[in-house]
Amino acid sequence: MEYIITTDKVNLFYGESQALKDISIDFLPNTVTALIGPSGCGKSTYLRLFNRMNDLIDNVKITGDITVEGENIYQKDTNIVELRRKVGMVFQKPNPFPKSIFENVAYGLRVNGVNDMSTLKEKVEFSLKQAALWDEVKDKLKKSAFELSGGQQQRLCIARALAIEPSIILMDEPASALDPISTAKIEELIYELKSKYTIVIVTHNLQQAGRVSDYTAFFYLGELIEKGVTKELFINPKNIKTQNYITGRFG
């Protein structure tokens, strides 16, 4: 099978300090991969390579090859806007725009030139259904997104990402700011979305990684310590550091 994302010997520097060291991981389509590791291990930085969100930080230097759908995304003429349409992202803290629920989901379409109202309506409904939020908000689409609960806001952000038909969804600790019930809903959602999207998720919650992911990669101090099928990695870690981390001895 062909990989949808590949990274080959990726190094990343913030000024002088090196945040990622020689990371090589490839991702299969329609899988969920969890990136785990203690705070500051580089897993979020690694995730942000795929939609080039690291570009927003001053003084970042990246070496190595990163491809998405077969294309090197760090070329001079890479269309970053188009890349970000293909590679959606859900952030740690729900960040809906101060607009109505409808306009939040429609935003990604509007900025990409879709303004036809019937298309927008159709797409907004479809995305909200996919994000398992439609039944809760269908009667108040014109209300401000800020009136939703934290968990609903996060699912709105997922719907917003789905609306522009990405093939990959990056999730940066999407449930860390949510209560257990909302977390469970998000996890269910991830499981369902897998059939259509490739998902890469950063999480601090090992149980969550165990529940939602097919593959897991363990990062420590900017290095990739171990990667593999989630079950195997959790039951039978090959590296002592991985073992120590997943048994709670550090991190």
Added chain:
Amino acid sequence: MIISKKVIRNKNLKEKVAFNIFRVFSAIVVLSLVAILSFIIYNGISVINWNFLTQMPEDGMTKGGIYPAIIGTLCLVAGSMIFAIPIGVFSGIYINEYTKDSWYKRFIKLMTNNLAGIPSIVFGLFGMSLFVNTLGFGDSIIAGSLTLGLMVLPVVIRTTEEALKAVDNSFRHGSLALGATKLQTVRKVVLPMAFPNIITGIILSVGRVSGETAPILFTVAAYFLPKLPSSIFDQVMALPYHLYVISTSGTNVEASRPIAYGTAMVLIGFVLIVNLLANALRKYFGKKVKMN
């Protein structure tokens, strides 16, 4: 017990004393404002009527109204804002959204801060030299407006910058991650959120422009001109300068006294209305941003 009752009593006493000191000082602020306002109103209210607001000055400015000065000040406010708002807001956006932290950005900020520190009379002098003489506008609304606009530019830039800075980065990232360009992100997400605060900054600078005397002294203000301007190259009277003239060098300073207080009252009233408007607009747009 380690903590003695005396210490606690002492603490409470100090708390009370400190509180009362703060209270007295803030009362001084309020009282002096009230004193100034009531002084002006007490002395000026007798001349305020419809005719005062809508008629030309008469009898060597000892009688009649201040209509041309009101219109002149409105012209100058409008003119300076037409100049300062686009330049100031766009510069603010550029500084906060587009420049990375570099020597260039620091240089622009240093310059803006220095611009804000220049005394207004120096702006007047500069305006006279550049707009009135070199560019040949003469004493005119356009020369005065440009001078005033230049003076409040730093205020507009700074408030725009601060307003944009107050918008959390997570909103920018959310928008960019959806494939929006930087321009779309600024226009559709960041600016609407910063708008209420930008409006406040702009309106405060309106207050400043309407009250400044020094910058218009050499660039536009007429001593006595009992007619309305017909083009932007005309001179006008203006409220603060009129106040200065009839208080110090009018034909009969004593006889003009009530008119001076009346003029002051109109000026204060104008600034007050502008500030209330700023508040109302901020609330209105603040709500609109959320509901949109």
